Amino acid sequence: xxxxxxxxxxxxxxxxxxxxxxxxxxxxxxxxxxxxxxxxxxxxxxxxxxxxxxxxxxxxxxxxxxxxxxxxxxxxxxxxxxxxxxxxxxxxxxxxxxxxxxxxxxxxxxxxxxxxxxxxxxxxxxxxxxxxxxxxxxxxxxxxxxxxxxxxxxxxxxxxxxxxxxxxxxxxxxxxxxxxxxxxxxxxxxxxxxxxxxxxxxxxxxxxxxxxxxxxxxxxxxxxxxxxxxxxxxxxxxxxxxxxxxxxxxxxxxxxxxxxxxxxxxxxxxxxxxxxxxxxxxxxxxxxxxxxxxxxxxxxxxxxxxxxxxxxxxxxxxxxxxxxxxxxxxxxxxxxxxxxxxxxxxxxxxxxxxxxxxxxxxxxxxxxxxxxxxxxxxxxxxxxxxxxxxxxxxxxxxxxxxxxxxxxxxxxxxxxxxxxxxxxxxxxxxxxxxxxxxxxxxxx
Ligand SMILES: *[C@@H]1O[C@H](CO)[C@@H](O)[C@H](O)[C@H]1NC(C)=O
Ligand SMILES: *[C@@H]1O[C@H](CO)[C@@H](O)[C@H](O)[C@H]1NC(C)=O
Ligand SMILES: *[C@@H]1O[C@H](CO)[C@@H](O)[C@H](O)[C@H]1NC(C)=O
Ligand SMILES: *[C@@H]1O[C@H](CO)[C@@H](O)[C@H](O)[C@H]1NC(C)=O
Ligand SMILES: *[C@@H]1O[C@H](CO)[C@@H](O)[C@H](O)[C@H]1NC(C)=O
Ligand SMILES: *[C@@H]1O[C@H](CO)[C@@H](O)[C@H](O)[C@H]1NC(C)=O
Ligand SMILES: *[C@@H]1O[C@H](CO)[C@@H](O)[C@H](O)[C@H]1NC(C)=O
Ligand SMILES: *[C@@H]1O[C@H](CO)[C@@H](O)[C@H](O)[C@H]1NC(C)=O
Ligand SMILES: *[C@@H]1O[C@H](CO)[C@@H](O)[C@H](O)[C@H]1NC(C)=O
Ligand SMILES: *[C@@H]1O[C@H](CO)[C@@H](O)[C@H](O)[C@H]1NC(C)=O
Ligand SMILES: *[C@@H]1O[C@H](CO)[C@@H](O)[C@H](O)[C@H]1NC(C)=O
Ligand SMILES: *[C@@H]1O[C@H](CO)[C@@H](O)[C@H](O)[C@H]1NC(C)=O
Numbered sequence: 001x002x003x004x005x006x007x008x009x010x011x012x013x014x015x016x017x018x019x020x021x022x023x024x025x026x027x028x029x030x031x032x033x034x035x036x037x038x039x040x041x042x043x044x045x046x047x048x049x050x051x052x053x054x055x056x057x058x059x060x061x062x063x064x065x066x067x068x069x070x071x072x073x074x075x076x077x078x079x080x081x082x083x084x085x086x087x088x089x090x091x092x093x094x095x096x097x098x099x100x101x102x103x104x105x106x107x108x109x110x111x112x113x114x115x116x117x118x119x120x121x122x123x124x125x126x127x128x129x130x131x132x133x134x135x136x137x138x139x140x141x142x143x144x145x146x147x148x149x150x151x152x153x154x155x156x157x158x159x160x161x162x163x164x165x166x167x168x169x170x171x172x173x174x175x176x177x178x179x180x181x182x183x184x185x186x187x188x189x190x191x192x193x194x195x196x197x198x199x200x201x202x203x204x205x206x207x208x209x210x211x212x213x214x215x216x217x218x219x220x221x222x223x224x225x226x227x228x229x230x231x232x233x234x235x236x237x238x239x240x241x242x243x244x245x246x247x248x249x250x251x252x253x254x255x256x257x258x259x260x261x262x263x264x265x266x267x268x269x270x271x272x273x274x275x276x277x278x279x280x281x282x283x284x285x286x287x288x289x290x291x292x293x294x295x296x297x298x299x300x301x302x303x304x305x306x307x308x309x310x311x312x313x314x315x316x317x318x319x320x321x322x323x324x325x326x327x328x329x330x331x332x333x334x335x336x337x338x339x340x341x342x343x344x345x346x347x348x349x350x351x352x353x354x355x356x357x358x359x360x361x362x363x364x365x366x367x368x369x370x371x372x373x374x375x376x377x378x379x380x381x382x383x384x385x386x387x388x389x390x391x392x393x394x395x396x397x398x399x400x401x402x403x404x405x406x407x408x409x410x411x412x413x414x415x416x417x418x419x420x421x422x423x424x425x426x427x428x429x430x431x432x433x434x435x436x437x438x439x440x441x442x443x444x
Contacts, residue, residue, distance in 0.1 A: 015073035017060045018080045025060045025088060032058060032088040032110040033152040038189050038212055040243040043299055045264045047241065049210045050187045052146050055108050057085035061093065069096035069118065071140075082107050089155070094118040095139060098127045102184055104144030111155035111193060117177070118160065121167055128177050133237060133259075134285075134326070136204060137177045143184035143207070151193035153215065161231075162223055164199030169226040172324050176200040176229070182208055191215050201232040202251070209240040216247040228252050233272070236262040245269045254279045254311075255303065260291035260333070268299040277308030277348070280335055282358045284315040284373040285328030291373065294336045302344040305388075309345040310380060312338065313358040316401070317369035322359035329359060332372035338379070345385035351416040352380060352396035352425070352438075356405060370401030380411040380438070386418070393422030396438070399429065406430035411438045 017026050024031055035055075040048060059081035061073050070093040077087045078101055086108040096119035117139050128137040139159075142149075159179035168174045179198035182188070182205045189212040195202050202218050205211055213234065220231040231251040236242050237259040246269040249255050255272035257279045258265060267278055278298050283291040303309040315329035322328070345351040354375065357366035387395045395416045400406035409430055414437030417423050427440035 015062055016077040016080055018085070019058050019060070021056050021058050021086065023058050025090060027060055027062045028090050030090050030112075032086065032090060033112045033150065035108055035110075035148055035150055036152070036191055038148065038191070040212055040245065040266065043266050043268055043297060045241040045243050045266050049189060049212045050146070052148055052187065053084070053106065055084055055086045057081055059085055059087050061087070061089060063091040063093050067092070067094045067118065069094060071095045071097045071099045075099060075101070078104060078107065086110050089113050089115065092116070096123070098129060099140035100129070102141055102143035104142065104147045106146045109147070109149040111149060111151045114156040114158060116158040116160055121163060124177055125175070129181070133206070135175055137175050137200070138181035139177045139179070141181045141183040143182065145186040145188070147185060147188040149190045149193065151191070153192045155193045157193060157195045159196065159198035159202070161197035161199040161220065161228065165222055165226045165228055166224070168229055178202070178204050180204070182206065182211065184208060185211060189213070196220065198231055200230050201235055203234045204237065205234060205239050205242055206237040207239065208242070211239070211242045213242070213244040214246050218247065218249040218251065220251045232257050233275070235259050236265060240264050243268070249273065249275065251275050255306070257281070258293045258296055259283070260289065260293070262293050262296070264295045266297045266299065267301065270301045272301065272306065273304045275303070275306045277303060277306050277311040277353070279308070279311040279313060280338055281313040282315060282328070283333060283335065284331035284371055287319065287330035289331045289333070291331055291333035293338070294334070296338045298340045298343070300342045302346065303348055304346040306348045308350045308353045309343055309348045309383070310340040310352045311350070312354045312375060312378070314356050314371050314373040314375065315358050316356065316360050316366040317372050318360070318365060320360040320365070327359070330372065334373060335375045337377045339381065340379070340383065341381040343383045345383060345387065345416055347386055347388045349388050349390035350396050351383060351385070351387055352398060354398040354400065354406070356399065356401045366401065371405055373405070375400065375406045377408045378410065380414060382413045384415045387416060389419045392418040392420050393424050394418070394426050395423055396425040398425065398427045402429050403431060409435065411435040414438050
């Protein structure tokens with residue numbers, strides 16, 4: 001027993017080292033990158049993120065030579081540096097076992113190296129963190145308070161999605177992990193990090209408040225014929241005061257998606273490509289739940305080659321199945337005070353889509369069971385650009401269940417053209433009298 005415990009102390013000492021700040025990493029010989037200035041700009045969510053005191057110690061993590069699993073050493077470094085330190089990750093690390101980092105308090109992460117997820121699919125099926133919300137799974141989860149993760153433009157998080165996309169091609173019930181789950185973080189930031197190839201979404205920000213995301217570069221690409229799936233850039237859920245800004249995303253699902261109970265959020269300065277748009281929803285998926293999305297400001301973004309630029313999607317008032325692992329409808333709640341301003345649309349299928357019949361292709365059913373979600377106080381201001389030929393001559397579609405469910409829609413200075421030169425919108429079941437630049441062709 002004595003030998004056993006001495007041995008494990010020795011391993012822990014070798015795996016991580018604590019030094020006073022700033023110091024040179026014992027293992028890599030490098031000096032760690034510095035935390036950048038953290039500023040929501042030009043807009044904030046109504047307040048800046050709380051001031052975060054400078055850190056005074058650093059914890060270095062020795063990478064495993066054989067790329068097996070660095071999760072235990074990384075966990076140890078967070079324990080050592082919690083309460084005022086910086087965990088320095090400046091080598092190549094593999095996380096092959098589930099990592100719970102929800103106990104953090106006043107800690108930074110200087111990530112100039114690479115984090116790649118390893119392990120087998122069977123391991124993660126049995127051990128990934130599980131959430132009821134959309135049957136989500138997570139490799140790791142990060143929470144607590146006052147946590148800043150920065151990559152200085154070089155740090156990389158590699159979701160290792162390819163084996164998952166390959167397995168999903170054979171089993172479309174496979175629940176794939178999200179690359180980064182921020183769960184229960186009060187005050188924090190994630191900046192200057194490159195992310196590639198998540199098996200599922202890139203990022204979920206849940207149960208959190210006062211979060212700044214900035215200067216990120218996200219890209220998902222398959223190396224074979226199996227497609228990438230559900231690579232949402234950021235999804236917010238049960239969170240308040242989040243700003244996502246100045247980032248570049250190349251994916252094939254929502255660039256940003258405001259999921260249930262997302263309030264006081266700003267998305268600014270993004271260039272998204274290939275996505276499903278900057279989306280409110282989907283909402284109203286769960287019959288016994290009340291969903292709120294309120295006070296959202298989407299400013300100065302560019303959307304290219306996507307299904308939508310601006311999108312609001314809510315489920316109808318009846319349950320339906322969209323995909324084997326995604327069904328819903330019947331939930332209630334509201335979407336209120338949403339602004340899309342200064343938005344360039346380049347070759348998107350729809351410039352604007354408002355849909356209260358999400359997940360249900362049978363429109364008769366949607367008319368029989370109108371959505372229980374209301375959509376109100378919606379502003380589209382200064383939108384310009386083009387759409388693809390997908391729905392030409394239509395460039396947008398705003399179709400509600402009934403005027404009781406959709407009201408106070410406003411548009412100013414909208415200038416969108418389809419390849420044929422048309423600027424026609426489909427509008428139904430709401431008051432269209434204050435839509436300047438939106439040429440409504442009623443579909444009923
Ligand atoms: C990798 O190295 C660690 C020690 O550094 C060892 O415990 C582990 O068994 C090795 N794993 C493999 C797959 O070789
Ligand atoms: C990380 O691994 C890549 C190859 O995958 C290598 O080129 C790079 O030098 C490694 N970085 C470090 C810091 O060891
Ligand atoms: C598909 O994946 C799920 C796990 O997400 C698993 O339970 C099921 O057994 C798999 N099906 C097949 C046919 O492998
Ligand atoms: C959010 O908080 C709720 C309530 O504590 C919890 O059940 C859930 O697992 C948390 N995370 C997510 C992603 O839903
Ligand atoms: C819009 O965002 C871009 C980054 O995509 C930035 O360079 C530019 O300064 C922003 N403009 C305004 C008016 O905020
Ligand atoms: C943008 O998306 C389109 C459509 O998905 C894709 O063909 C193109 O390669 C993407 N561009 C970049 C720079 O990745
Ligand atoms: C959203 O907030 C409302 C009002 O506080 C609450 O009733 C509902 O349960 C919340 N929904 C979720 C998914 O947390
Ligand atoms: C509506 O949202 C904007 C942000 O887009 C916010 O500044 C404003 O205060 C909100 N209005 C109300 C009445 O809450
Ligand atoms: C949009 O897609 C076209 C064709 O695939 C591509 O040439 C262009 O670079 C894409 N735009 C962006 C911003 O990636
Ligand atoms: C759509 O739903 C209605 C009402 O339940 C039903 O009568 C009709 O057959 C459905 N249409 C299709 C194509 O499934
Ligand atoms: C939801 O809508 C359906 C029909 O559209 C209605 O039967 C049901 O009572 C509504 N539920 C709630 C909670 O409002
Ligand atoms: C309308 O939007 C365009 C961009 O398409 C912008 O240059 C112009 O200043 C806007 N006009 C007004 C009156 O705001």
